[in-house]
Amino acid sequence: xxxRSPYLASRLQGFGTTIFAEMSALADRTxxxxxxxxxxxxxxxxxxxxxxxxxxxxxxxxxxxxxxxPELRHAIAExxxxxxxxxxxxxxxxxxxxxxxxxxxxxxxxxxxxxDEVVTFEPYYDSxxxxxxxxxxxxxxxxxxxxxxxxxxxQLAAATTARTRLVLLNSPHNPTGKVFSRDELACxxxxxxxxxxxxxxxxxxxxxVFDGExxxxxxxxxMRDRTVTxxxxxxxxxxxxxxxxxxxxxxxxxxxxxxxKQFLTYVSGAPFQQGIAVGLGLDDAYFxxxxxxxxxxxxxxxxxxxxxxxxxFAPAGTYFVTTDIRALGEHDGMAFCRALPGRCGVVAxxxxxxxxxxEQGGPLxxxxxxxxxxxxxxxxARLKGLGS
Ligand SMILES: Cc1ncc(COP(=O)(O)O)c(C=O)c1O
Numbered sequence: 575x576x577x578r579s580p581y582l583a584s585r586l587q588g589f590g591t592t593i594f595a596e597m598s599a600l601a602d603r604t605x606x607x608x609x610x611x612x613x614x615x616x617x618x619x620x621x622x623x624x625x626x627x628x629x630x631x632x633x634x635x636x637x638x639x640x641x642x643x644p645e646l647r648h649a650i651a652e653x654x655x656x657x658x659x660x661x662x663x664x665x666x667x668x669x670x671x672x673x674x675x676x677x678x679x680x681x682x683x684x685x686x687x688x689x690d691e692v693v694t695f696e697p698y699y700d701s702x703x704x705x706x707x708x709x710x711x712x713x714x715x716x717x718x719x720x721x722x723x724x725x726x727x728x729q730l731a732a733a734t735t736a737r738t739r740l741v742l743l744n745s746p747h748n749p750t751g752k753v754f755s756r757d758e759l760a761c762x763x764x765x766x767x768x769x770x771x772x773x774x775x776x777x778x779x780x781x782x783v784f785d786g787e788x789x790x791x792x793x794x795x796x797m798r799d800r801t802v803t804x805x806x807x808x809x810x811x812x813x814x815x816x817x818x819x820x821x822x823x824x825x826x827x828x829x830x831x832x833x834x835k836q837f838l839t840y841v842s843g844a845p846f847q848q849g850i851a852v853g854l855g856l857d858d859a860y861f862x863x864x865x866x867x868x869x870x871x872x873x874x875x876x877x878x879x880x881x882x883x884x885x886x887f888a889p890a891g892t893y894f895v896t897t898d899i900r901a902l903g904e905h906d907g908m909a910f911c912r913a914l915p916g917r918c919g920v921v922a923x924x925x926x927x928x929x930x931x932x933e934q935g936g937p938l939x940x941x942x943x944x945x946x947x948x949x950x951x952x953x954x955a956r957l958k959g960l961g962s
Pocket of ligand 1: 612673674807819
């Protein structure tokens with residue numbers, strides 16, 4: 575949260591520059607290893623790149639259709655069927671967006687009346703708070719508590735009121751790396767059905783599950799037609815700068831979200847859409863190797879941070895690991911992260927930015943492990959110098 579801005583509309587007061595921008599700028603300035611922002615340091619598959627390059631050379635450089643190019647919409651529908659047995663009509667039930675970020679923004683803007691309430695789980699990805707505020711809605715949070723980051727169903731019940739419009743869920747979950755279990759998802763699904771709530775699910779880490787499995791909320795009884803399922807190609811294909819995202823939902827929900835989306839970006843990234851369409855059609859070997867590679871990185875960083883003396887919550891998914899710095903005799907994650915580049919040449923993110931409850935998030939620090947193994951080894955070696 576930042577100081578009051580003289581120009582900023584009241585609904586956005588308190589939202590300063592995102593912590594990722596601040597910390598990545600700090601990494602650039604100091605030459606520190608950036609384990610703050612979640613972007614890989616190697617590009618994704620050449621075939622995906624080549625498809626985008628061919629599309630640029632082939633003249634696909636003007637506005638694509640409002641819902642996305644047909645090749646990508648069909649590839650998304652086939653992906654949902656192949657991995658989860660979920661059937662969507664590529665013409666009416668799939669919408670391509672400018673990353674998952676726009677998908678979340680358009681969903682909240684389209685579905686919420688001013689004064690409505692959005693229930694989400696804390697810690698939460700920072701755009702959820704900003705987009706809820708832009709929609710004129712209010713967020714109500716249910717806290718995920720370590721060590722397993724489970725939630726108390728009575729807190730979910732208490733957070734739900736007559737004004738609740740939707741539940742906004744992220745699994746696999748950033749920043750904790752939690753993968754919601756079948757029982758937890760069944761509980762959330764039953765809650766949505768009982769209270770007639772829409773679910774908006776952010777599944778951008780769907781192919782980064784190391785332990786357990788990813789279960790889309792839309793697969794649970796009564797959820798298919800009340801769930802707006804969001805994902806994107808950024809994480810799955812290591813092209814975070816392309817910002818190709820999508821939504822799968824029933825036709826009436828897609829129509830509503832498209833109405834908001836058309837006035838945000840209208841469309842974007844025509845040639846990149848061709849690339850991601852090819853990516854979604856890659857064989858299982860690609861998806862398996864991607865997960866295996868990232869699992870090895872997780873294992874290295876989790877072991878390394880434990881050796882350094884952090885209290886580490888091993889993530890079941892995503893490419894983030896949360897640590898508690900009290901084990902190092904520290905308390906203030908924000909101060910710790912601001913000082914870390916100077917102390918040892920590593921950048922991390924203070925998890926407090928993901929919390930309303932600053933007591934909960936204060937001593938927690940998030941590290942990203944989507945970096946080459948040698949970079950992670952070097953980061954761990956530098957962090958070992960912390961005490962000296
Ligand atoms: C949970 C979550 N949702 C959405 C996004 C943004 O996705 P995109 O780059 O596709 O907009 C991120 C990126 O870090 C994320 O962690």
